[in-house]
Amino acid sequence: MQFNNIIREIQQVDPEMTERMSTRRKAMKEIAGMGAKLTLAAMPLFLGSLLKKAYGQSGPAQGAVMEILNYALTLEYLEAAFYEAAIAKGTALVPAGAPAMAIKTIGDHETAHVAFLRSAIMSSGGTPVNKPQFDFTAGGTFPDVFTNYGTFLAVAQTFEDTGVRAYKGRAAELVNGGDLLTAALNIHSVEARHAAHIRQMRKANSFGDVKPWITGKDSGIGAVVQASYDGEELTTQAGVNIVNIGGQNISAAAASEAFDEGLTKDQVLAIVSPFIAQ
Amino acid sequence: MIQQTSKALSRRGFLGQASTAAGIMVLAAACDKDDDMMPSDGIDLGSGDVGILNYAYALEQLEAAFYTMVIATPYSGISTSERALLMDIRDHEIAHREFFKAALGTAAIPALEFNFSSVNFSNRDSVLATSKAFEDLGVSAYNGAGKLISNPDYLTLAGKIVSVEARHAAYIRDLISNGSFADTTVVDMNGLDTSRMPSEVLMAASSFLKSKINGSNLPK
Numbered sequence: 122m123q124f125n126n127i128i129r130e131i132q133q134v135d136p137e138m139t140e141r142m143s144t145r146r147k148a149m150k151e152i153a154g155m156g157a158k159l160t161l162a163a164m165p166l167f168l169g170s171l172l173k174k175a176y177g178q179s180g181p182a183q184g185a186v187m188e189i190l191n192y193a194l195t196l197e198y199l200e201a202a203f204y205e206a207a208i209a210k211g212t213a214l215v216p217a218g219a220p221a222m223a224i225k226t227i228g229d230h231e232t233a234h235v236a237f238l239r240s241a242i243m244s245s246g247g248t249p250v251n252k253p254q255f256d257f258t259a260g261g262t263f264p265d266v267f268t269n270y271g272t273f274l275a276v277a278q279t280f281e282d283t284g285v286r287a288y289k290g291r292a293a294e295l296v297n298g299g300d301l302l303t304a305a306l307n308i309h310s311v312e313a314r315h316a317a318h319i320r321q322m323r324k325a326n327s328f329g330d331v332k333p334w335i336t337g338k339d340s341g342i343g344a345v346v347q348a349s350y351d352g353e354e355l356t357t358q359a360g361v362n363i364v365n366i367g368g369q370n371i372s373a374a375a376a377s378e379a380f381d382e383g384l385t386k387d388q389v390l391a392i393v394s395p396f397i398a399q
Numbered sequence: 400m401i402q403q404t405s406k407a408l409s410r411r412g413f414l415g416q417a418s419t420a421a422g423i424m425v426l427a428a429a430c431d432k433d434d435d436m437m438p439s440d441g442i443d444l445g446s447g448d449v450g451i452l453n454y455a456y457a458l459e460q461l462e463a464a465f466y467t468m469v470i471a472t473p474y475s476g477i478s479t480s481e482r483a484l485l486m487d488i489r490d491h492e493i494a495h496r497e498f499f500k501a502a503l504g505t506a507a508i509p510a511l512e513f514n515f516s517s518v519n520f521s522n523r524d525s526v527l528a529t530s531k532a533f534e535d536l537g538v539s540a541y542n543g544a545g546k547l548i549s550n551p552d553y554l555t556l557a558g559k560i561v562s563v564e565a566r567h568a569a570y571i572r573d574l575i576s577n578g579s580f581a582d583t584t585v586v587d588m589n590g591l592d593t594s595r596m597p598s599e600v601l602m603a604a605s606s607f608l609k610s611k612i613n614g615s616n617l618p619k
Contacts, residue, residue, distance in 0.1 A: 237591070292555060294551075302546050309561070313565035317573075318580040334487065
């Protein structure tokens with residue numbers, strides 16, 4: 122139910138966005154000078170005021186940016202709830218010491234992302250989407266997600282790699298977005314740091330033969346998560362073939378690893394929808 | 400006042416010859432965003448999106464040259480797994496470098512010359528500390544440059560590269576200290592990574608550059 126609402130909300134498009142851009146740039150410029158003086162805690166409020174200034178009052182006019190922020194919020198809800206549930210299992214799921222500390226670090230970041238995005242949306246007059254009910258077994262696909270460490274890390278890797286691809290896939294829509302774009306990029310690279318670490322945890326436990334980066338479209342998990350990795354095998358960027366580029370000895374594997382690929386909104390929603398309780 | 404003094408001290412250290420890896424981050428942090436420290440002589444990166452692409456090209460040249468050295472003269476005690484993954488990183492950085500060179504065509508800056516005399520390539524700690532500094536700097540450079548890019552396609556390309564740099568950064572950080580992949584020195588209380596403007600990044604990188612770079616025409 123809730124998920125349908127989310128989809129409806131994030132499918133809204135702001136047709137007036139282009140016309141708004143010039144006003145928006147002006148607002149960005151006006152506020153740009155303030156950036157250095159803001160404290161970290163004030164950032165969500167700052168973003169909010171930036172949005173309000175750029176898009177005027179709440180309503181469909183803010184649609185394009187609000188839609189992206191709520192899209193991001195939905196994914197962060199998913200990740201935050203996932204780690205929260207895992208941490209609640211204690212050492213029965215994640216071994217004490219370095220593994221538990223790493224999961225705590227990652228979970229804290231996801232919770233912070235939720236708070237940051239909610240605050241940014243609210244302080245600009247928007248309405249954050251509600252947190253959906255999640256089913257991390259994905260309708261029984263991962264029945265032991267919170268009792269089997271290997272399954273848990275496999276789902277974690279999939280969420281992190283998908284998160285990276287989700288932000289990346291929509292960055293271009295925030296072009297000229299000033300500090301809002303910067304904030305999105307700053308979340309995006311944190312998700313990539315998470316992904317790299319989770320992948321190393323899986324490797325260290327022989328759960329999967331994976332590297333911190335994605336080789337080809339290999340998940341190291343199995344067909345069940347393949348949709349999160351399809352497209353990563355790309356070895357041509359902007360019409361330039363990366364394999365052996367410039368006479369260098371660059372393999373197809375390295376060429377695919379060197380560039381992460383984005384996912385469209387529809388692709389991401391198809392991937393996460395099994396995790397949303399209907 | 401205190402802030403000003405420590406800033407001045409950090410700069411003096413930099414202008415002297417503080418070119419250690421650990422110094423990079425201190426310097427980058429000490430460089431105030433409002434200051435215009437951009438050197439205005441040397442190789443001109445250019446303006447607009449071309450300038451930003453050349454800026455990225457310069458950083459990828461730096462990283463590629465560094466990892467080429469790391470693999471050519473591996474540090475003592477390097478493990479099989481470390482060597483394999485550091486070779487991967489070298490290949491990624493070379494791929495990035497060559498991609499920008501190809502994409503820029505005649506607008507590309509020339510090949511740069513580097514000075515890695517502050518790095519002890521036979522010492523694991525020295526190599527990994529430098530690597531960590533470069534990767535974190537690279538992530539922050541791409542994150543900071545995003546808002547300076549006008550063409551959405553270029554923004555997407557920068558996004559494809561920055562997450563790979565972040566994966567590198569996390570791996571190297573974990574090699575130095577497991578669990579430091581996203582610690583509080585790079586991720587703030589909102590869960591946001593670090594971003595830096597070109598002036599800060601170029602200043603931090605300049606101690607490793609023989610060539611002088613002029614970023615004064617970059618978008619601000």
